[in-house]
Amino acid sequence: MEHPENNDKYKGLTVNAGIEQPSSVNPYFKRKVRKPQLSVQDFVDGIVKGDVTILSQAVTLVESVKAEHQAIAQEVIEKCLPYSGNSIRIGISGVPGAGKSTSIDVFGLHVLERSAGKLAVLAIDPSSERSKGSILGDKTRMEQLSVHPDSFIRPSPSAGSLGGVARKTRETIILCEAAGFNKIFVETVGVGQSETAVHSMVDFFLLIQLAGTGDELQGIKRGIMEMADGIVINKADGNNIDKAKLAAAQFRNALHLFPAPDSGWSPRVLTYSGFYNQGVTEIWDMIYEYIDFVKANGYFNHRRNEQSKYWMYETINEQLRDSFYQNPLIESMLSNQEQQVLHGELTSFVAAKHLLDTYFMELKK
Numbered sequence: 001m002e003h004p005e006n007n008d009k010y011k012g013l014t015v016n017a018g019i020e021q022p023s024s025v026n027p028y029f030k031r032k033v034r035k036p037q038l039s040v041q042d043f044v045d046g047i048v049k050g051d052v053t054i055l056s057q058a059v060t061l062v063e064s065v066k067a068e069h070q071a072i073a074q075e076v077i078e079k080c081l082p083y084s085g086n087s088i089r090i091g092i093s094g095v096p097g098a099g100k101s102t103s104i105d106v107f108g109l110h111v112l113e114r115s116a117g118k119l120a121v122l123a124i125d126p127s128s129e130r131s132k133g134s135i136l137g138d139k140t141r142m143e144q145l146s147v148h149p150d151s152f153i154r155p156s157p158s159a160g161s162l163g164g165v166a167r168k169t170r171e172t173i174i175l176c177e178a179a180g181f182n183k184i185f186v187e188t189v190g191v192g193q194s195e196t197a198v199h200s201m202v203d204f205f206l207l208i209q210l211a212g213t214g215d216e217l218q219g220i221k222r223g224i225m226e227m228a229d230g231i232v233i234n235k236a237d238g239n240n241i242d243k244a245k246l247a248a249a250q251f252r253n254a255l256h257l258f259p260a261p262d263s264g265w266s267p268r269v270l271t272y273s274g275f276y277n278q279g280v281t282e283i284w285d286m287i288y289e290y291i292d293f294v295k296a297n298g299y300f301n302h303r304r305n306e307q308s309k310y311w312m313y314e315t316i317n318e319q320l321r322d323s324f325y326q327n328p329l330i331e332s333m334l335s336n337q338e339q340q341v342l343h344g345e346l347t348s349f350v351a352a353k354h355l356l357d358t359y360f361m362e363l364k365k
Helices: 040-048 052-063 067-083 100-114 139-140 163-177 192-200 222-227 238-255 280-296 299-325 328-342 348-364
Strands: 089-096 120-127 151-157 181-187 204-208 230-233 266-270
Touching: 040 052, 040 067, 052 067, 052 151, 052 163, 067 163, 089 100, 089 192, 089 280, 100 120, 100 181, 100 280, 120 163, 139 151, 151 163, 151 328, 163 181, 163 280, 163 299, 181 238, 204 280, 222 238, 230 280, 238 266, 266 280, 299 328, 328 348
Parallel strands: 089 181, 089 204, 120 151, 120 181, 204 230, 230 266
Antiparallel strands: none
């Protein structure tokens, strides 16, 4: 197009013709083709072959809250069940800073070097209360294990919902076993409610403690002590060896005050140093001895059956709770009933009864 500025009446102003501009689209750009969604059978075949990428995708489906993802995940889990159950499941807990992640790094390398098979580490990772995102610090502290070809580390963000994460962790165990992982570690976020959930999905529950921190008596709590099949005192090195031995003696004395476990096994207390890799062999000897002991007296299968029954009832409770709160009529009533309770017009129990009666009447229609 001719510029009007080049007209004779604008002799003092000349505008040169511009050059042709290149396209704004990168000529080397190639649009990514989205990979097709794997079918249930694709997931199962990949998992059974030990494909870690497909296993990771399946775990992501298990952790998803979308209904369509959950439907696929449950089918995959059901078809993987015949291939599961052939592993040793070990729960690892302890106070924050006790060295759980460092210990898992050392324990994992030890067992991979001395026995055949693969190791999966499922860590219930603490989450940000604001963003609900996972901190993912555990994997970075397992420096050697995270790059080992026979290991699989999967942190799961707790996101404030411990029960849900624990249930998904149990389902992930089934997938990992189907993928050929014969050693599975389940690490908790620390001493608290998570221990009960993790205890209900493992064969051996290992409690890691510290010495010389002034909280030896604080650590001797009936609930956590009764669940432990073995207690180990970490950082038993240098000037801390005597303190570790003293703490071990205190824990042994405390264990004598509790009733004998149903397994018939007497929990042991050992000292070790995760940083210097000292005493790790003795800990694994204890774990193997325990597994042989409970398999011989039949408690191993009994405990797994009890765990399966426990999670069946836990799933029923969770589904009922979700069904109640997601009911449209209940959602519309909930705020009003809550306000009446806050203003003293109704007691909490009467308000709860009104809501439950409405819910059950709705189900009968």
